[in-house]
Amino acid sequence: MTEPRDGHRAAVQTMSPGAALEVRGVTAGYGAHTVLRDVSLTVREREVVSLLGHNGAGKSTLLRAVAGVIGVERGDIDFGGMSQIGHGSARVAQDGIALVPQGRGVFPNLTIGENLQLGGGIARRATGREKVSMDFVLDLFPALSSRLHEDAGTLSGGQQQMVAIATALMTSPRLLLLDEPSTGLAPVLVQTMLDQIRSVHQELGIGVLIVEQNIHEALRVSDRAYVLRLGEMVRERPASALLDDPDIWDLF
Structure with a gap:
């Protein structure tokens, strides 16, 4: 068994069966401002998982921590049996985690092909x-x-979102992180976009972790879901069960 360059040991023994990603007890934030407190989450291989919560709950912060964009104060993030703590975003991307950030995430002055x-x-x-x-x-x-x-910046919001997801797929990921993929889309396009994401998951057999404000549509395409509230994980259910949970709306 090998060790990553930062000295953290591989974590095959402690991962849940079939888990591609395992977040364990993560506390993280920005400088002195702590956003996530002791958060744990699992995405298994070939699974779509939704991460739900109100604005400011810490959903985007969790995706950034998984993608190596921000550091972790405490806890561990394992991917494919290896700790990702201390890896920067470039190394994490090479390891197979692709993040599509909120707000498109395209290079507007480059063509679609160049992206x-x-x-x-x-x-x-x-x-x-x-x-x-x-x-x-x-x-x-x-x-x-x-x-x-054509330059990506000349496209509509929905088309730019397509470019952002397509560029992430070109990295040949094993795990796709999507932060509010339906933001700015007309309601009629939201279902189409999420259906495309489900199709990508089925075609490539990859894990997907999706942050989405459109709760019903996100749960429709997901296998399981988590709910964050004020930086703490308060629910984990099969997606269909969470839709039927009478207390879910109180969490928002």
Whole structure:
């Protein structure tokens, strides 16, 4: 068994069966401001998990901690049996975790094709994973095919979201983190976007952790769900059971 470069031991023995991602007792925040307190969460292989909660509950902070964008004060984050603590976002991306941040996450002055090629560059530096081809990604998002030479910043909000997700897929991830993918979309497009995400999960067999304010739609495409409140995890249920939980709306 190998050790990561930061000295943290591999954690195969302590991971839940079938877990791709395991967050255990994580406390994190920004400087002196603590946002998450002793938060634990699991995403198993080939599973879609929703992370729900009110504005300011800490959902985006948790995704950033998993993606290596911010550090962790206490606790551990294991992915594929290896601790990710101390790894920066570039190393985490090469390990197979792709974050699509809130607010599109595209390079607006680059073309759609150039955005996708950036994702492919991360995949080329990774090892041990089957590479996702541009043809595959464009089959999932055919609206992008005829516009590869257009600057991403000229697209509509929904089209930019497609580019952001497509670029993340080009990194050949094993886990996809999505932060409010339906933000700014017309209601009629939200269901389509989340159905595309479910299709991606089924086609590639990857884990998905999704933060989403549209509770019903998120639960519809998810296997399980967690609820954060004021930086603490207060619910974990199968998605269908959480929809029927009479207390769920009190949590928001």
